[in-house]
Amino acid sequence: MCDTCGCNITPGNAHLVRADGKLGRTEDGRAAVTVLTGLLAENDHQAAHNREHFDHHGVLALNLMSSPGAGKTSLLEATIDALGSQLRIAVIEGDLETENDAVRIRAKGVPAIQIATGSACHLDAHMVHDALHHLDLSGIDILFIENVGNLVCPASFDLGQHRNVTLLSVPEGDDKPAKYPVMFRAADLVLCTKADLLSVLPEFVPDRAEHYLRDLATAAPFAVVSTRGAGQLEPWLHWLQDELTAQRARLEQGRTLRPAIAPDGSRLHAAAGTATESVSGHGHTHHHHDHVRDHAHHGHAHQHGHDGLDQDSGHLGSPGA
Amino acid sequence: MHELSICQALLDQVEGIARNHGATRVERILLKVGPLSGVEPVLIQHAYTLAAAGTIAETAELVIETAEVRVHCTVCGVESPAAPNRLLCAACGSFQTRLVSGDELLLAQLEMTIPDRTEPAS
Numbered sequence: 470m471c472d473t474c475g476c477n478i479t480p481g482n483a484h485l486v487r488a489d490g491k492l493g494r495t496e497d498g499r500a501a502v503t504v505l506t507g508l509l510a511e512n513d514h515q516a517a518h519n520r521e522h523f524d525h526h527g528v529l530a531l532n533l534m535s536s537p538g539a540g541k542t543s544l545l546e547a548t549i550d551a552l553g554s555q556l557r558i559a560v561i562e563g564d565l566e567t568e569n570d571a572v573r574i575r576a577k578g579v580p581a582i583q584i585a586t587g588s589a590c591h592l593d594a595h596m597v598h599d600a601l602h603h604l605d606l607s608g609i610d611i612l613f614i615e616n617v618g619n620l621v622c623p624a625s626f627d628l629g630q631h632r633n634v635t636l637l638s639v640p641e642g643d644d645k646p647a648k649y650p651v652m653f654r655a656a657d658l659v660l661c662t663k664a665d666l667l668s669v670l671p672e673f674v675p676d677r678a679e680h681y682l683r684d685l686a687t688a689a690p691f692a693v694v695s696t697r698g699a700g701q702l703e704p705w706l707h708w709l710q711d712e713l714t715a716q717r718a719r720l721e722q723g724r725t726l727r728p729a730i731a732p733d734g735s736r737l738h739a740a741a742g743t744a745t746e747s748v749s750g751h752g753h754t755h756h757h758h759d760h761v762r763d764h765a766h767h768g769h770a771h772q773h774g775h776d777g778l779d780q781d782s783g784h785l786g787s788p789g790a
Numbered sequence: 791m792h793e794l795s796i797c798q799a800l801l802d803q804v805e806g807i808a809r810n811h812g813a814t815r816v817e818r819i820l821l822k823v824g825p826l827s828g829v830e831p832v833l834i835q836h837a838y839t840l841a842a843a844g845t846i847a848e849t850a851e852l853v854i855e856t857a858e859v860r861v862h863c864t865v866c867g868v869e870s871p872a873a874p875n876r877l878l879c880a881a882c883g884s885f886q887t888r889l890v891s892g893d894e895l896l897l898a899q900l901e902m903t904i905p906d907r908t909e910p911a912s
Contacts, residue, residue, distance in 0.1 A: 499817050499901040502807060508800050508821070508829075508895045591792055622792035625828040625895070650875040651828040686861065686877035686887045 512626055515594035519601065519629025524725050526606040529716045530614060531709075532628055532728070534652060535636035536645075537618030540662040540696065542570045544636065544705070545613055547696040549577040551706055556610040556713070561600045563592040563617045570615065580604060591622035594629055610713060620649040631716060632657040633728040639666040643678035646685060654685045657729045658708055664695040689729060793833040796895075797841035803897055804847050813902035816847035820900070824857035825874045826893035831856060859892030 493501045507513060523530045533541045542562075549558055560581040562570040571583035582600045584592060597614060606612070614630060616623040624633075635656035637645050640663060646653040653659065659682055661675055679691040692704035719725055800821070808816050823831050831854040838852045861872045863879035869890060870880035878885050 495901055500811065500813070500904040502811065502900045502902065504803070504807060504897045504900055506803060506897050508796055508803070508897055511799055511802060589792075589795070591795075593795065621828065625792060625796075647875045650877075651826055654826065654877075681875075683885045684876045684878060686885045686889070 509626065512594045515598055516627035516629040519594055519598055520631070520725060520727070522601060522606070523612065523629060523631070524720055526609065527717065527720060528606050528609050528612050529632075529713050530612045530628075530630040531712075532614045532616055532623075532630035532633050533636065534616045534620075534623045534633060534655075535618060535638070535662075536620050536641055539618070539636040539638040539641065541615045541618070541636055542573055543696045544660070544662060544694075544702075545574060545615065546577055547702055548613075548706070548709070549574070549579050551702060552709065553577065553579065556709075557608055559604055559606070559609045559612050561592075561597060561604070561612065561614045563596070563615060565589075565617065586617055590617055590619050591626055592616050592628055593626045597628045611709065620645065620652045624652040624655045627728070630728060631726055632712060634658045634660060636660045636662045637678060638663040639670050639673045643673045643675070644681055646678065646681035650685050653682055654687055655729065656682075656687070656689045659689055659691045660705060661691065661693040662695065664693045664701065665697045667693075687729065793829060793837040794841060796829055797834060797837040800838075800897060801841055801845055801847060804850075804900060805845060807900055808846050808902055811902060811904055813846070813904045815903040816850040816900060817903060818851045818853060818899075818901035819847065820898045821852070821854045822857055822894045822896040822898045823854050824892040824894040825859055826889070827895035829895055855898070857891045857894045860890040861887035862890050863887050 493503075495501050520530070533544070535541055545560060552558065558579050560571070560574045560579060562574065562581055562583045563586055564570060564583070565586055565588065567585070568583045571581040574581035582603050584596050584600050586592065586596065589596075592614065604612075614628055616628075633655050635653055635658070637643075637653075637659060639661065646659075659679075661678060664675075667673060667675070675691075675693050682689065682691055690704075690708070692708070694705050695701035716726070800819070804816055804819060807813075821831075821834070823829055823834070834854060835852060842848050842850065842852075859872045859874055859877070860869060861877050861879065862869045863882060863884055864886045865884040866879060866882040868879060868881035872878065872880065872887070872892075874892070877887055877889065879887050
């Protein structure tokens with residue numbers, strides 16, 4: 470974010486810029502300064518620093534968000550069981566209190582750092598940065614950041630991750646994307662978890678959940694998974710491997726990526742550059758989308774085409790842009 | 791829920807700008823907040839009173855301008871208003887839209903009292 474070159478002035482806020490320059494005068498003689506800086510600029514700056522740190526070590530960083538109890542930790546346990554022999558995984562756990570989740574992850578033989586946020590309802594980039602001081606990233610392939618269970622606040626804070634994954638568990642109800650649009654709009658992948666409960670909770674209709682998700686104008690893949698039963702995590706495991714491969718290819722070309730919904734500052738920056746299409750930043754490649762859908766859906770089709778949103782996500786911005 | 795953190799970040803910025811301009815007091819702060827920023831203007835107002843106590847902006851008027859959610863359709867090209875949880879094109883119904891406004895979380899403008907400089911002529 471920059472507040473000097475004017476790149477953050479958009480049609481939406483141009484009227485705020487006074488004709489007499491950056492430092493105008495109000496009628497009663499006060500100095501009026503046009504600022505137009507994102508309120509979370511400091512957090513975004515730290516997040517960009519974290520992202521550089523991840524990229525330096527070739528780590529794919531994923532931010533897991535959901536309600537409390539949607540199954541983030543169980544998903545990670547099952548993921549470690551499935552991929553732990555092929556990939557080196559590390560986890561940062563965010564909770565208000567206790568080391569319980571970190572203990573569960575460590576029991577799987579994977580390094581885990583617990584951030585106890587006290588009363589804070591979300592992780593921010595500074596907390597993650599502090600946690601990174603306790604984690605050796607060399608030799609790590611994927612870092613999972615399990616955010617505080619909360620469908621509201623975590624969506625507003627960039628941590629430096631490359632992708633946002635939002636979980637929606639079957640017991641929560643299929644209209645969660647309509648109720649929490651900020652969170653679900655931020656998702657690069659939505660995992661419908663606890664699918665093993667669909668048989669006892671027929672009121673949850675995965676198609677309807679996906680429909681509410683599409684109402685948010687997102688092409689993020691929607692995959693139905695379960696940690697119980699063999700093969701129920703395949704869409705997720707394939708997505709992980711594809712994302713890791715894609716991120717490594719990007720890094721080799723000196724590029725990286727940000728989550729689908731970039732914070733305000735980077736959005737405005739992107740608007741000023743050539744990549745106007747990246748303003749809303751739906752950075753999903755079609756390949757990945759198809760891949761997840763192939764595995765995820767139990768024979769249902771929906772009518773939306775995604776071509777208009779597909780693009781190479783690698784140009785969404787370099788760290789610190 | 792996270793509005794207090796937001797206010798603290800806001801005040802850090804405000805204090806820095808006021809310092810750079812040699813201001814003695816911040817009189818008015820204008821924010822631009824969209825419904826899709828995840829931040830609730832009323833809660834910001836409440837949190838601000840707490841966060842601003844003892845700062846140069848303690849008595850500042852906090853004005854929050856809300857932004858309308860608007861989308862641009864990449865299929866038919868129409869720009870239309872939208873609801874935060876239904877970002878579809880109002881003209882053709884397509885979900886292939888780009889958000890034009892509605893997720894802002896900006897410090898737009900500051901009004902401050904800046905004493906006239908009495909620099910000696912060189």
